[in-house]
Amino acid sequence: MAKFVINGEAQEVDVDPSTPLLWVIREKLGMTGTKFGCGMAQCGACTIQIDGAAVRSCVMPVAAAEGRDITTIEGLAPDEETLHPLQAAWIEHQVPQCGYCQSGQLMSAAALLAENPNPSDEDIDRAMDGNICRCGMYGRIKAAIKTAANNNAKPLFHNALRKQEVNHG
Amino acid sequence: MGKWTRRAFLTAGVVAGGGLVVGVSLRPGNVAHDIAGTIEGEGETLVHAYVKIDADNVVTAMVPHSEMGQGAQTALAQMLAEELDADWNLVRFEEAPAIKEYGSYTAGRGYLFKGINFPDVVVPSVDGFMMKVAEGLQMQITGGSMSIRVTGQYGMRVAGAATREMLVNAAADAWGVPAAQISTENSRLYHKASNKEATYAEFAEAAASMTPSYTPKLKDASEFKIIGESKPRHDIPAKVNGTAMFAMDVKRPGMVYATVQRSPVFGGRVVSVDDKAARAIDGVIEVIQLPQASRSGMVGNFSTSGSVAVVADSYYTAQQGLKALKIEWGGEGNESVSSESIFEQFDRDITAGVDRQSDMSEGDVEMVFASAAKNLVADYTVPYLAHTCMEPLNATVEIKDGKADVWVGCQNPLGFRHAVADATGIDVEMVTLHNQLMGGGFGRKAISDCTIQAAQIAKAVGKPVQLVWSREEDVRQDFYRPAVQSRFRAALNDAGELLAWQNTYVDKHEPIEAPLIPYAVSSKDIGHVSSPTHVPFGAWRSVDHSQHGFFTESFIDEVAVAAGKDAYEYRAALLKDKPRHLAVLKKVADESNWQQPLGEGRGRGISLQESFGSIVAQVVEVTVTDGEVAVDRVVAAIDAGQAVSPDGVKAQIESGIVYGLTAALYGEITIEQGAVVQSNFHDYQAVRMSETPVIETHVINSGEDIGGAGEPGTPGIAPALTNAIYDATGTRVRGLPLNRFDLDFRIEETEAVG
Incomplete structure (x- = not known):
């Protein structure tokens, strides 16, 4: 039995302790925003945060998460009505193409900004180099991280973006 | 399935919420019951196979192409909304179901006829023929950069215009006024003289009984209000909060x-x-x-x-x-086959000219070679490549x-x-x-x-x-971009003018024009030999252009060097009769400050490739330090005729460039003992953020036929990169990927020889 907190909720799961956290999150807890890409911590599609640090969940056994605080893409926004500044910037820069890597990209970026609110280009490269995007949207990701860093103080609710979601979502 | 009649269908359709299916997508006489089944909402009327207008005046575009990140669904809806004069805020999207009525007959037509334009009057018969072909082949393809240029141009725009005409005619009947006096805007109909107006929804059902025109009048580009606007993509919000559903997220x-x-x-x-x-x-x-x-x-x-x-x-x-x-x-x-044995076989078969088929032949090249002042020869190779989509x-x-x-x-x-x-x-x-x-x-x-x-x-x-599948299975059981060897010969006169171009390569697939060059050369002989291997073939972003773009744009660079000319000016001089190509090339040269010298260890390279109906030129800037290449900047220009969503075109070019850059720097599937050696991203690497250059894309709207955007960015990056490395180091790279070569060693070698 493994116990941890995920997106603010305490969870207990009964699985083989060697099972990677990725599969526990996806299959047992039904949160499918975290993606499988390589299974060996090479691509970053499975990135989550544990105690605020970016972690590749595909190689982390569930036993190692015991008693810790996990955040996934589903828990990134503060509430249902509000976007995280990075999510708003992602939409503003039209970052995603296929979108498959973007949960991992956002979780890596959020961990970076939480620790370093004004990252340099080099800081961004270092924090994001573990996340592959085969659609090649690195330039837009970097631009969006900078926008989010600059917007941190501004209100999060983005009326225009919500409207877009309603009309075309 | 009996013969479908409009009335029977309509009657059934109204009860079930159905309607009329017309125009380019289906012809009267085609069975359309499957499509009627997709109309479920109360008060919905199916006005066209690609359009549905509901009681709230919401227009739903039925998009027959899948979304893999190219943003085509949003752009296709823009094309429909433009001709329909729809209110963009009331436009929604639905991916067409996998039923035969949505077979990509328009896409199939583009595929079969290679962009041949038919006069409007023959379109209905061509469509009738293609519908059968598409059904027979069971196609509903997304690929070949066809969504916008084929489905969009021949499907969505025509559907939008035909639907608008029917709505106008329905309103004209009801109001007792000439159709010509009715105008449309933002999903509403107006008769200004009598001060009448109505929503599209009010006349949707009446329009369903109208006979649509097969050749409705399409707008001139100068009238566009929605085409040419960078609309936010409808699929993006769900891709930033984890709710976007991929197949692996399904649970039964x-x-x-x-x-x-x-x-x-x-x-x-x-x-x-x-x-x-x-x-x-x-x-x-x-x-x-x-x-x-x-x-x-x-x-x-x-x-x-x-x-x-x-x-x-x-x-x-x-x-x-x-x-x-x-x-x-x-x-x-096949246990003894290796990449080495495969390339030996290619070399042998090219030399022997095994079953050589001609792609193009003009003039007598052998005669030119015999008398030319200078003959140039070179062999190029590229390896097999896997696709490695992020989602296994x-x-x-x-x-x-x-x-x-x-x-x-x-x-x-x-x-x-x-x-x-x-x-x-x-x-x-x-x-x-x-x-x-x-x-x-x-x-x-x-x-x-x-x-x-x-x-x-x-x-x-x-x-x-x-x-x-595991990532390992994904890498080892792909259908691969083929490894290819390509042999060139060029003849120049004393003035450095290109007199003859000869090219023989192995393994031809699609598109057939990939190895052809746009440059004016009086004698040309381009052909391929057969040299099959047991490695399975798959279409890989830009297909044959991915290899031939590298080959031909590298070799023309060698020719320019041999002629003692500037790589841009030499190309430009050979494009006098190709104004579109020349404009794209000039744009990229201007925007990259081509003529401005770079410092020590730095270099610039250029490339030009037409593919999938679009022309793309690229200039790459590199810095080479101790044999390590840093790609600093890429300037690209694309003429895709008309960019439906300019930001969408830019995003596709950026994407195509990074995809091609990964291949140029790292991409190599090697075969040993009959099997693939690589297995995951540690040994089949992808470009990451820190290696990604600044990419500036310039979009040219020439007004010519709409071209693709998803693929044309990929072919030109490798040659522009290796041409830049030549500019920086004097080392000509004739094989990919770059990490296979020790550039330091190659620089010394070149110096020792030269």
């Missing part, structure tokens, strides 16, 4: 998980399986041998060898089970009560539906395909091999099954 009640391994040697077979250890693992449900599978057809044809699947109560357990299997494989005679292949299949439901993200839903029907013996009408977003496609997801395996497993275990 009682679903079990599976993973597979196929013979590492292509064409091999399973000799024996010892599954004792696997079955002993808690949670392993079944170990199944799957038969070999093959599909034929114009798109997505393949043949695979047999494989072994492990089914378990979780994916992790299935993986543990697969690792515990002891499988003996038979290589069927997967499919979920549920078979119950004689029906099959399939959840997959694929580039050919209709073809996949038929593949599942054939694999399970279930009638195709009983197979429902729920196409999901694709986590990358790039050509790989046009092939149904993994989905067939999932169907075979679901049938065998009698439970819903989600089959997920």
Whole structure:
């Protein structure tokens, strides 16, 4: 039995302790925003945060998460009505193409900004180099991280973006 | 299925919320009951196969192409909304279901006729013919950069214009005024003289009884209000909060998980399986041998060898089970094949001219070579490449009560539906395909091999099954961008003018024009020889252009150097009769400050490639330090005729460039003992953020026929890069990927020789 907190909720799961956290999150807890890409911590599609640090969940056994605080893409926004500044910037820069890597990209970026609110280009490269995007949207990701860093103080609710979601979502 | 009549359909349609299907998508006489079934909302009227207008005046664009990140669905809806004069805020999207009425007959036409333009009067008959062809081939393809330039141009725009005309005619009848006096804007009809106005919804049902025009009047580009605007993509919000549904995110009640391994040697077979250890693992449900599978057809044809699947109560357990299997494989005679032996074979076959077929021949090249002042020869090679979509292949299949439901993200839903029907013996009408977003496609997801395996497993275990390939299987069981060798010969006169161009390469696929060059040369001889291997072929972003763009744009650079001319000016001089090409080339030279010298160790390279109806030029700037190449900047220009969504075109060019850059820097699938050596992103690397150059894209709207955007960015990056390396170092790179070469060594070698 493994116990941890995920997106603010305490969870207990009964699985083989060697099972990677990725599969526990996806299959047992039904949160499918975290993606499988390589299974060996090479691509970053499975990135989550544990105690605020970016972690590749595909190689982390569930036993190692015991008693810790996990955040996934589903828990990134503060509430249902509000976007995280990075999510708003992602939409503003039209970052995603296929979108498959973007949960991992956002979780890596959020961990970076939480620790370093004004990252340099080099800081961004270092924090994001573990996340592959085969659609090649690195330039837009970097631009969006900078926008989010600059917007941190501004209100999060983005009326225009919500409207877009309603009309075309 | 009796002969469909408009009235019978309409009557049934009104009860079930149906309506009329007309225009480019279906002709009267075609059976359309399947489409009527997709109209479920109360008060909805189906005005056209691509359009539906509901009681709230919301226009839904039925988009017959899958979304793999290219943003085509939004752009297609823009094209429809433009001609319909729809209110963009009231436009919604729906991916067309995998039913035969949505076979990409328009896309198929583009594929078969290679962009030949038909006069409007013959369009209906051509469409009638193509509808049959598409049905026969079971196609509903997303690929070939065809969505916008074919479905958009011939489908969405015509559908929008025809629908608008019907609405206008319906209003004219009701108001008793001439149709010519009615104007439309933002999904509303106006008769200014009598001060009458109405929403489209008010006349949707009346319009459904109108006979549509096959050749409605389309707008002139100067009238565009929605085409040419960068509209936010409708699929993006769900892609930033984890709610976007990919096939692997599907969960069915009682679903079990599976993973597979196929013979590492292509064409091999399973000799024996010892599954004792696997079955002993808690949670392993079944170990199944799957038969070999093959599909034929114009798109997505393949043949695979047999494989072994492990089914378990979780994916992790299935993986543990697969690792515990002891499988003996038979290589069927291909165990000794290696990349080395393949390239030896290519070289031998090119030299021998085995079964050489001509792509183009003008003038007498041999005579020119015999008398030219200078002859230049060079051989180029590129290796096999895998696609490595971020989302490894997967499919979920549920078979119950004689029906099959399939959840997959694929580039050919209709073809996949038929593949599942054939694999399970279930009638195709009983197979429902729920196409999901694709986590990358790039050509790989046009092939149904993994989905067939999932169907075979679901049938065998009698439970819903989600089959997920490991990344290792994804890399080792791909359908590969072919390795190619290409041999060139050029003849120059004393003034450095290009007199003859000869090119022989192995292994031709699509598009047929890929090896042709735009440059004016009076004597040309381009052809290919046959040199088959056992490595399976797949379409890979830009297909044959990905190899030939590198070859021809590198060799023309060599010719310019041999002529003692500037690489840009030499090309420009050969493009006097190609104003579109010249304009794109000039744009990229201007924007990159081509003539401004760079510092020590830095270099600039240029390339030009026409593909999928678009012309793209690129200039790359590099810095070479101690043999290490840093790609600093890429300036690109594209003439795609008319950019429907300029930001969407830019995003596709950026994407195509990074995809091609990965191939140029790292991409190499090597074959040893008949099998693929690489397995995952540690040994089949992808470009990451820190290596990504600044990319500036300039979009030219020439007003010519609309071209593709998804693929044309890829071919030109490798040659522009290696031409830049030549500029910086004097070292000509004639093979990819770059990391195979020690540039330091090559610089010394060049200096020693030169």
